[in-house]
Every structure is written in C-alpha cells, then in structure tokens.
Amino acid sequence: MPEGHTIHRLAAQHRELLAGHRVIASSPQGRFVAGAARIDGAEMVTADARGKHLLHSYRRTDGTELTLHVHLGLYGKFGHGRTPAPAPAGALRLRLATTKDWLDLRGPTVCELLEPPEVAVLVARIGADPLRPDADQRRAGARIAASRAPIGALLMDQSVVAGVGNIYRAESLFRAGVNPYRPGREVDAVTWLALWRDLRGLLQRGVRAGRIETLRTGDRRAARAAGTRFYVYKRSGQACLRCGTPVMAAVMVARTLFWCPTCQPG
DNA sequence: GTGCCATGTGAAA
C-alpha cells in the first residue's frame, strides 16, 4: 500500500540491507540497463524517503555521487531476500545485490538516476512530508490558506503535503470533521495544525504497523462489527461508524473520495 | 476462471 508510510519503511529497510555495501546492479527486464550499469559496483551510501519518493544515494569508484530515484506508483513493488537470488522472472526492472542480500524492483512509475543538481530540483518540488523532522508545515499551511482549491485536493497535491494518498486523505478529513470540499482558504490555522499533527501521527503509526491504521481505540468495536478497517474509505453507501449516515463517494483529483456528510458538514 | 478496481504518477493526445 504505497502511501508515504510504505516508502519510509522501505527506505529504512534498504539502508539496513545495502548501506555501506557495494552493489551489483542489473536490469533483467531491459528497461533500465544503462542506469543499472552506472551504479553497478558503486557503494550505497544511504536511502531516504521524501513523501512517496524513494532516494538511494550511491558513491561510485571515481568518487562521483549518483541518486537512484524510485516512485512505485500504484503497482510498483520491492522484494528482497538472502543470496543466492532466484533466477530473474517476469518484468524485473532492477536487481541490486550485495554479497549477502538481493533487492528486486518491479513495476515502478519512476526508476531513474539523478545527478546532484537534479536531486535538488526534485526535493524542491516535494511538499512538506509529515514523517520528516525537517518538514515545513508552515509553508504547506500558507499554500492551503492561499488556495481556493478544496482541502481534499490540496492534501493530495504532493507539492503541498507529501506522502498523503487517497486513504489518508479520506480518513484524516473524517477524523478532523472537515468536509473535503471546504476551500483551503477557509481552513483556519488551528484546523490546519490539528490536521497536520493528526496526519503525522497516522503516518507514524502506519510506519510502525506496516499498514494504514486510522481508527481511534473507541471505534474499533464498531468497525469490526461493520467489517471494515476504516471510517469512510471504500465505504460508499454504508453507515458511518459514528452517526449511521450513509457514507458518500465522489471523484476528486481523479480519485474516489469518501466522506460522511453529517460528521463532515459543509 | 474472468474481469474489474485500486494505495499514483507521468506521458500522450
């Protein structure tokens, strides 16, 4: 489930597996052959996540630095294990291996190598990531306060808030009691700060749990009875866990949005 | 077994 929490987990895992090691890189599928050749034999320095973007930094034998930029998109997936690695099968975009471990990447939206200036450009266009201590929450708040776009669209805009996907959008707005159609400029500073803090907590919980968990303790029983793990996500037409009103659904920013018209009035 | 939908984004039109 690649919203931001997944990518941060992967970054930690990749540091564990690869940091400080030279990697053997290949692209069995053939779509990243030239790129794999450029990092083949390089030392993996570290792995980092910025929103849904994963960045591996490598130091090559000639001393130059290169960054592997991966975005999983909807279908992308990593797999790993202890050597020896199984024979490559199917669409394997990239295989990285050390003497001990292998890491496979399949189906990403983005898999490319960036020079340092290109990394700077990428980082500059990524918004505030609630999982990062260096996140600029005020800048995100300023963008929201200046926008006529609905908050449900702004939360999905990765240049404003990074790492929030369709599930966290729906669930955090429900938890905050904010209607997704409320324009950003009508989200006051107090509400935004509460939303930001809640998102940070939810994403941190997601990193720890390895999946998206948004229910408050007191609501777990009702959720279990309703056969769901969420307040509103994918619950179109079903009764709201809090008030019983049928959950609404509509497309916003090309994704299905869910909300309770009673708990999130406006 | 088949077909549809999905946690996301970028390119093409």
Added chain:
DNA sequence: TTCACCTGGCACC
C-alpha cells in the same frame, strides 16, 4: 482528459 504502467485482491460467474 485518457492512457500506460504491471500487479494483487476480490466480487462474481
């Protein structure tokens, strides 16, 4: 605005 990416889960036959 639509398609492509390329995979897994699930409803339905």
